Amino acid sequence: MELNKLQSKSHRRYNPLTRDWILVSPNRTDRPWQGQTEKPAQLSSPAYDPGCYLCPGNLRAGGMRNPQYSSAYVFDNDFAALQPDLPSLTVEDGSKNLLIANAESGICRVLCFSPRHDLTLAQMALDEISAVIDVWAEQYRSLGDLASINHVQIFENRGAMMGCSNSHPHGQIWATQTIPNEPRKEQASLEDYWREHRSCLLCDYSALELASGERVVCQNDFFLAVVPFWATWPFETLLLSKRHLTDIDTLDASERAALADILKRLTTRYDNLFQTSFPYSMGFHQRPTDVGEHSEWHFHGHFFPPLLRSATVRKFMVGFELLASPQRDISPELAAERLREMPEQHYSLQI
Ligand code: H2U
Ligand code: ZN
Numbered sequence: 508m509e510l511n512k513l514q515s516k517s518h519r520r521y522n523p524l525t526r527d528w529i530l531v532s533p534n535r536t537d538r539p540w541q542g543q544t545e546k547p548a549q550l551s552s553p554a555y556d557p558g559c560y561l562c563p564g565n566l567r568a569g570g571m572r573n574p575q576y577s578s579a580y581v582f583d584n585d586f587a588a589l590q591p592d593l594p595s596l597t598v599e600d601g602s603k604n605l606l607i608a609n610a611e612s613g614i615c616r617v618l619c620f621s622p623r624h625d626l627t628l629a630q631m632a633l634d635e636i637s638a639v640i641d642v643w644a645e646q647y648r649s650l651g652d653l654a655s656i657n658h659v660q661i662f663e664n665r666g667a668m669m670g671c672s673n674s675h676p677h678g679q680i681w682a683t684q685t686i687p688n689e690p691r692k693e694q695a696s697l698e699d700y701w702r703e704h705r706s707c708l709l710c711d712y713s714a715l716e717l718a719s720g721e722r723v724v725c726q727n728d729f730f731l732a733v734v735p736f737w738a739t740w741p742f743e744t745l746l747l748s749k750r751h752l753t754d755i756d757t758l759d760a761s762e763r764a765a766l767a768d769i770l771k772r773l774t775t776r777y778d779n780l781f782q783t784s785f786p787y788s789m790g791f792h793q794r795p796t797d798v799g800e801h802s803e804w805h806f807h808g809h810f811f812p813p814l815l816r817s818a819t820v821r822k823f824m825v826g827f828e829l830l831a832s833p834q835r836d837i838s839p840e841l842a843a844e845r846l847r848e849m850p851e852q853h854y855s856l857q858i
Pocket of ligand 2: 555556559560561563586623624675
């Protein structure tokens with residue numbers, strides 16, 4: 508593929524998962540910046556914070572007390588965005604379907620990754636990350652088994668810049684009655700591709716990335732992290748399982764260990780890029796838990812980090828992005844190269 512022809516020119520790229528286009532303007536990164544800067548995130552927090560509502564033994568904002576947990580710990584969100592088992596209720600305005608609303612039931616949980624207040628995935632030991640993966644898999648299975656739950660979204664918001672409310676390492680799980688927008692778009696693309704080509708979109712895409720190597724950040728025997736060809740956020744990455752499998756619960760023991768390994772290596776590279784605790788929203792996309800077998804699904808993770816050129820200068824999705832199409836400056840190939848150059852030892856441990 509002769510991508511070089513386009514490398515310094517504005518162009519647009521197709522995202523086959525969402526079927527959206529993204530505008531790439533690699534010529535723009537040198538423009539002067541007099542906009543917002545933000546205070547770099549503080550790395551020095553205590554191992555236990557008596558004021559933290561997620562630390563072991565502490566009182567939560569909702570009035571419940573956390574047990575003295577010693578590994579990954581999951582609880583029902585005290586301020587859940589969804590209520591379980593609502594009766595079905597539909598409101599419509601008549602034949603033109605302009606105003607439609609349905610009751611949506613679901614379950615929201617919070618998962619503390621570690622009893623330690625001061626750690627992040629990048630700084631946790633591999634067996635501690637594996638314990639988080641086991642809870643993700645167990646939650647996906649048990650919530651997905653419920654008749655009223657058809658999709659389980661596992662995610663993490665990291666850093667105040669991403670709206671994360673607490674620096675204690677934690678993620679969330681929202682299980683819903685319907686399939687939300689983003690996985691629904693991917694569902695349609697994966698299904699159509701499967702029907703048309705008799706193969707998996709993400710298996711075929713992984714093969715292309717492994718062959719070219721130019722967008723690969725890191726990999727191990729079972730997982731591959733790439734800056735996708737269609738990345739929207741400056742240092743967005745896509746985490747792909749090398750084996751075609753539909754969900755996190757299908758990972759065997761060595762694949763779970765490999766997922767822990769790649770999560771640690773990727774988040775360490777992120778932190779090292781601007782020597783900061785790198786903010787992002789990440790999450791996994793996998794087989795919806797409705798009645799279908801969904802063999803077209805390919806388990807994967809997305810990392811959407813907002814930082815562009817330093818610990819304080821972020822990409823805003825405003826103006827053209829909000830009103831027209833997402834746009835990026837630095838090319839996905841250059842972003843991958845920068846992440847690839849990073850060491851895999853966390854900067855806080857480097858002398
Ligand atoms: P973030 O992952 O965006 O920081 O959100 C933390 C979640 O934790 C948020 O959904 C919940 C909030 O409702 N929470 C509790 O369930 N109990 C508490 O005591 C405080 C926060
Ligand atoms: Zn804490």
